Amino acid sequence: MKIGRFSSARAVAGLIVLLVALPLAARADEGMWTFDNFPSKAVAQKYGFEPSPAWLKHVQSSSLRIAQGCSASFVSPQGLVMTNHHCVVECVEQLSTPQQNLVQSGYIARKPEDERPCPAFELDQLTAIQDVTAAVKAATAGKTGDASNLALRAEQAKLQQSCGSSSDKSVRCDVVSLYHGGVYALYHYKRYNDVRLVFAPEYDIGQFGGDPDNFNFPRWDFDIGLLRAYENGKPVSSPDYLHWSKNGSSAGELVFVPGNPGGTRRELTVAQLEYLRDHSYPNELPELAQYRGQLEQFERRGPEQGREAHETLFFVENQYKADQGREQALLDPRFFATKVAAEKRLRAAVAAKPALQREAGTAWDDIAKLQGLRAQLGPRYNAIQGLEFLSSLFGDAQALVRAGEERTKPNAQRLPEYTDQALVNVQQQIEAPIPVYKDLETLNLEFALAQMRRDLGTDDPLVRKVLGGESPQQLAERLVSQTKLDDPAVRKALYDGGAAAIAASTDPMIRFAASLDPDFRSIRKSYEAQIDAPTRAAAERIARARFAVYGTSVDPDATFTARLSYGAVKGFTDAQGRFVQPYTTIGGLFDRSSQAPPYVLPASWIAAKAALDMATPMNLASTNDIIGGNSGSPLIDRDANVVGLIFDGNIFSLGGDFGYDPTANRAVSVDSRALLEGLGKVYHLDRIVQEIEAAR
């Protein structure tokens, strides 16, 4: 469960509007709370432990975000970082070669000098939260459409710039919209861009059970990856880190999950949920499934193609299963009725107060009216995003073209992805020595082009311009085979050369991206002005009304920023009515293994069998309210000690995007005891085990 490239692009494509949570729906253990508004008293009341401000500060500072879409934590004072296997597998794949498939074999840095830089990883450590609501509201007051978007961007750029010198890349500040515009906050981060791979297990055990077991529990998975943050060529000192629990957890015990849930949509209006149910998912799921089918057969061309497409296929499978579960939740008439009823209640409460009704009474209808236009403009907007997102070579070309142009403008007038601060990531991505597989790239680009033609039609002027006289296959093969953008040095030169270098470039992918950029910008601007801006305006009115009716002690929809959830280790009743115990064991892993993928145990585990304690808890379920983006989060006890490592949710967790169901929604972790057992007895990674144990 990870917010990888696919999720984030889809999330952007869906233009999710995030609203404040409904207190009426709030129930036991629900909530992805900001660190500055954690319900410590409620936790104390239910579980007899009240997290102190110091406890919260310690946990916040020990927790990390992987900017590409995961969570993590420091687990030693020497910058050792724990996260999931599926959060580091992109790096492992990038460090692999046709001769050495590290994804398959796993990677172990036996010596400190074996810790290898991940080409394009960034770790963010939250250092401060600053309320900037007043400044943002003042900047956008009275503006609509494109003017509102421009004012918001300018203010965001200004605020981001305010928190550190632009030359200090280790400072990152993001303006975060919480409660969908009810609150704006400036999140200050310490940023680490030198991140190295310490450990990844073999794929077979890191993803034991594969797609069939994904989002299921009981489960037996060793989904861990270890990284280390470096600065100036040395491991960083990380005084805030999580200690390892001596005893692990037990059933019923209070546990917390700090991390970065990627996004929830619990407070969308009913009209927006209907749009998701009746437009977004019916269109996107088959496209994702078709792409999945292509990747599956691409992998069968040979071992090298299998290696190349492996990670992409994993994320596509993951995204597909998650989205299908979400669609199912919206298609469930009983669940949908709860959303309709909640909206009706809030609207009735608003209607009962004339001042509120004047301000917010029509906001739901305003959003509902926008959905027709959204259906009209959506396919074109999604098509240009699909191209950027599916083809990394086109994405790089577009980024180079835009970075060249945007850097000629004042910071506050740029597209938000090209402010000085954001350029740190653009530049890292552009220059990273990430291998490009031209055969896979051809598949990706052709797929995106074919989708565009299918969704907009052969006779659409944009499609005619994009394809020229060629078919998607012809165009993709020509551009990918002729471009030199697979060479990081070529990309760096174009980046450094700026607009002049772009103008002078004869690279066909650069020319292709440059010729389309005015059209693509115009489509984006039009969509953002006609859909995003009025949606945001209406959603802000709803958010204010909601504060007025329900108060502010509720958690905001998730935004891939630091949150803390609480809950208990607990089983659940499955769809067949059977109670599922909260723990599995290492013995169960061996029972489930076979010689048939995805249930194959690697040789390392088979060899270690005699040494392993079969009764050791392997995976566990807890009631913590989490979602994609929380992957890699530590599971900690009341002493803030590590008792597990979040890596998934059960099948009932998928509807959690739209609402939390305490009876069935479960977070799934690797038990801390299995982690130590495996690192020590299977991988003999003694220096790391000692580093962790020393930190107990």
Added chain:
Amino acid sequence: MKIGRFSSARAVAGLIVLLVALPLAARADEGMWTFDNFPSKAVAQKYGFEPSPAWLKHVQSSSLRIAQGCSASFVSPQGLVMTNHHCVVECVEQLSTPQQNLVQSGYIARKPEDERPCPAFELDQLTAIQDVTAAVKAATAGKTGDASNLALRAEQAKLQQSCGSSSDKSVRCDVVSLYHGGVYALYHYKRYNDVRLVFAPEYDIGQFGGDPDNFNFPRWDFDIGLLRAYENGKPVSSPDYLHWSKNGSSAGELVFVPGNPGGTRRELTVAQLEYLRDHSYPNELPELAQYRGQLEQFERRGPEQGREAHETLFFVENQYKADQGREQALLDPRFFATKVAAEKRLRAAVAAKPALQREAGTAWDDIAKLQGLRAQLGPRYNAIQGLEFLSSLFGDAQALVRAGEERTKPNAQRLPEYTDQALVNVQQQIEAPIPVYKDLETLNLEFALAQMRRDLGTDDPLVRKVLGGESPQQLAERLVSQTKLDDPAVRKALYDGGAAAIAASTDPMIRFAASLDPDFRSIRKSYEAQIDAPTRAAAERIARARFAVYGTSVDPDATFTARLSYGAVKGFTDAQGRFVQPYTTIGGLFDRSSQAPPYVLPASWIAAKAALDMATPMNLASTNDIIGGNSGSPLIDRDANVVGLIFDGNIFSLGGDFGYDPTANRAVSVDSRALLEGLGKVYHLDRIVQEIEAAR
């Protein structure tokens, strides 16, 4: 637009309940009429021409059904048969070899002796319709569940047997349920099993515009295929045949379409439509898309794989686009509201008459209540059908196992696919020298197995039994590589040897199918008893109520049996509000062509350009109410002369599954003038042109 294997299997999977049409919704030109209930008076009133009984008899007898899922007609007294390219392409593919790709090059039988047998084609010519309602009702009266199914089967087998000696394979009789049980009719056919290929154009022109242009108009496609029916090694004499029009059609002119529409679902209850919208399509479309993606990349392995998968991919694309259009229709709230309103009106009319209310009042609720159980039982039932349907080797193995067992039973007690009459087709299919591509077969079987595991779960007992200890890939590779069922002689020996040969066979695919057959039969029986039988019972009550309220002069939902529709040559207004003229021209075809697939003109057309009259009408749109299965139908004028060849509908025709929209739903034909121009000036098929012209 064809009902090929994919459509028919899906139609079975969906267990479509066919009900009588709603007269209140009946509008101009709507209706797929049986020949014995054609609204000649209404046609006369609107168009000033009243088809006589003789006219109807002539058209009926000149029309043909291709049993695999298309329509056709005799167009000469020597058994020459006109249908679509996409209705003969399966045969063309089967006659191809790795050395000679006839799909790509086209096939022209320049001499009579070049006409090559299609391995497994059957043509059916309707000779008589006999009402058997009383007999069927008497047989099933008072029975429910499995008993009702068994009684219905037994009576059907008896009736089918009654119309000819079982040794005369040229007679075929089918019991057809019309108005969903309002009427049962016995359709008598003359059956032709020796069908030979006369002509197929190159794929590029036979499917000009490919998937992007499919279900679109304007259009430029030469989608024709010619066959000839043989008996005793000689062309049959076909005294009933359609003459060719001298002048073609003109805008506004009355035109008819005889043919075999495969199925409509206009009279499903709202609960059944909701099931399609909320369960069937959301599950099936992504699976179809994933399979499509796999085939697309399989084709890229090399030219031979491209050849092998070409036809399958075409049908999958076609099915996908059609089903997506149908889902869109159901997701359109305005369209859905018309279905809800129509049901409400009928129920109100029923409720107003106490006797009717007693008989039928609860039938809609009965069907609604069944949908929950259907959702529970559906995935398992679909999984076993998917296996049979996707893997032709498994399908053959299962057919051999079942044919062996069923033939030991009396005719009336067999599964309906194995009655003496039905065995003609089973045997033809089993013994046909159809090439089997083991690499493609492996893909198909693995896909079906993986879908089964995904839909039912790794831990499902059936999945465990099917997979044993293997993965879908391992099992598929082993079974397909080791089976000898790709050899028609092996299949024939097993068929001829019956149950004893099956019991003695060590072929792994036979053993696999035999070991699963008890489970698969039990799943099917359970579904049919718990879902089909009570659905049929409730639907029959609704049908009787409908007759009572609205009378019987309405057309029944389509059932892949002979129908006649009427309409006019007419343009329409497209989604952008532009009027689309009803004709395109050969000149337009040349304008649209490029060097990029799917818009490449074959060399034959480029060479003939100077000789062709560019103003010749190419394709045309008409208001005839048709649907998949009508592919290959002739378009005829009031003189019953051929003015075109149906091959598609426009995008608005897709909702026609659930309701006919006269303002936008259009049938699409190749113009008869373009057909002669092409056959003569492009292909120089003089002997056939002369045969057609002699028949003018």
